[in-house]
Amino acid sequence: MADLRVLLIGATGVFGSRLAERAVLEPGIALTLAARDRAKLDALAARLGGLAVRVLDRERVTGADLAGFDVVVDAAGPFQASAPTVIVAAIAARVHYVDLADGRAFVAAIGDHDAAAKAAGISVTCGASSIPALSHAVIDALTGGWTGIDNIRIGIFPGNRAPRGLAVVQAILSYVGHPVRVWRGGAWTDVPGWGMTQRWAVPGVGRRWASVCDTPEQDLLVARYAPQGSAEFFAGMELSLLHLGLALLALPVRWGWVRSLRPAARPLLAMAKLLLPFGSDIGAMDVIVTGQDAGGAPAHARWTLRADGNRGPYVPVLAALAMLRRFQGGRPPAPGARVCAGMLTLAESAADFAALGIATYGAERDRARLMHQL
Incomplete structure (x- = not known):
């Protein structure tokens, strides 16, 4: 099976860097780190063994920026009063989307993207976090x-x-x-x-x-x-x-x-x-x-x-990690936009808790x- 090509936005943040640390250990995942600060990206990439990097601003991401990836993960935030720019770009690029959103209005509006996600044949998963x-x-x-x-x-x-x-x-x-x-x-x-x-x-x-x-x-x-x-x-x-x-x-x-x-x-x-x-x-x-x-x-x-x-900061990223394992294993969610509530089991994070x-x-x-x- 080909490697899952993942773009991680917000990779240098508190949660993004920890997701990167865990995802790079997963077999079959080809990770690209994305953030606004090139120096921080290069430092993190070097620490994790020389990963690819991409300088991106999540508020200005377009479909062209996501072309060639299988999944984009938005770990940047804050999601309060945030525009769904990355979601729109993912749908345009036909790339699966996962985020760690905790903004009440942002999560509540995820259904607004359901029809477009289904038409694009991709899944949009919101709130893959604690x-x-x-x-x-x-x-x-x-x-x-x-x-x-x-x-x-x-x-x-x-x-x-x-x-x-x-x-x-x-x-x-x-x-x-x-x-x-x-x-x-x-x-x-x-x-x-x-x-x-x-x-x-x-x-x-x-x-x-x-x-x-x-x-x-x-x-x-x-x-x-x-x-x-x-x-x-x-x-x-x-x-x-x-x-x-x-x-x-x-x-x-x-x-x-x-x-x-x-x-x-x-x-x-x-x-x-x-x-x-x-x-x-x-x-x-x-x-x-x-x-x-x-x-x-x-x-x-x-x-x-x-x-x-x-x-503790590793806990919010383990659900997103479990989602990436599902994609890599050929078990993506059905096309459409949904909240990550009831999608994962507690057992899927048991090994991660033990390892950490x-x-x-x-x-x-x-x-x-x-x-x-x-």
């Missing part, structure tokens, strides 16, 4: 056979020493202080972005700060699992100074004094980097589900991931009667 690809794979594993779901809570907690990029900071600041639509009490309601601040006890990790985020998850969890009570997604910074400081900075946005904190992304990132020596290098993801088991009895299930040694030394536990479903509510 959410919704991994989170839904976890929930599927936890709740197989259940007759109903009541509540879903998902939390992602990077260690303070984990590398952070500008795109991630811009994505967070885009919704801080703005109304975020969440499913609570069996109905949609608005809460302040980075609000609902609380302490979250993560098994095997400890207590971390958590605040509500604006992600595609809220919509996708409700659409796919129909929880009767709630579907909530939280994230947190390990250091109180950073997490609570951002909650305070959200107040002027909530009061209408400031339109957005996104323009402050660079100085806030610089301040956060000054605090990198503090905290830990332990990242975590926690998924909690309650509902009714196959017999109709109350059920509770929980899955936790712990990534030591700053390996990332611990996961609690995947076994708890059939005992529920002793407490979320």
Whole structure:
């Protein structure tokens, strides 16, 4: 079988570079690295054994830029308020498309490209990342056979020493202080972005700060699992100074004094980097589900991931890696545009977790009667 020709956009970023590190180890994948900065591209290519590089700006990509490739992966971002330029180019070039998108509006609009993708005979897969690809794979594993779901809570907690990029900071600041639509009490309601601040006890990790985020998850969890009570997604910074400081900075946005904190992304990132020596290098993801088991009895299930040694940033790229394996194995998704929810199984990332030394536990479903509510 011929090598799968893959163009990775955003290859020099926090997530793109880690996807490149893992993809280059895969047999049958011919990887080309793409980004805007040639010096960074050359350095990464040399570190990974001399890969091909392409200088590209994702906001100006055309079909001609993608000609000759089988798959293009967009790992650049931020996807909040991002135009679907790469998707349009991929359809024009008849090249399969995969991204790590976490922008709520961007993901929600993926269906707009379905007809064009089908006509071009290619697949457009959106959100091949921690959410919704991994989170839904976890929930599927936890709740197989259940007759109903009541509540879903998902939390992602990077260690303070984990590398952070500008795109991630811009994505967070885009919704801080703005109304975020969440499913609570069996109905949609608005809460302040980075609000609902609380302490979250993560098994095997400890207590971390958590605040509500604006992600595609809220919509996708409700659409796919129909929880009767709630579907909530939280994230947190390990250091109180950073997490609570951002909650305070959200107040002027909530009061209408400031339109957005996104323009402050660079100085806030610089301040956060000054605090990198503090905290830990332990990242975590926690998924909690309650509902009714196959017999109709109350059920509770929980899955936790712990990534030591700053390996947390590898987690968001493993779903995209699993998708590339499917393409390389001759098992691409059917033509059309869709969200990567329910497309992958938890087992498809098990070997990657093991290879990276990332611990996961609690995947076994708890059939005992529920002793407490979320």
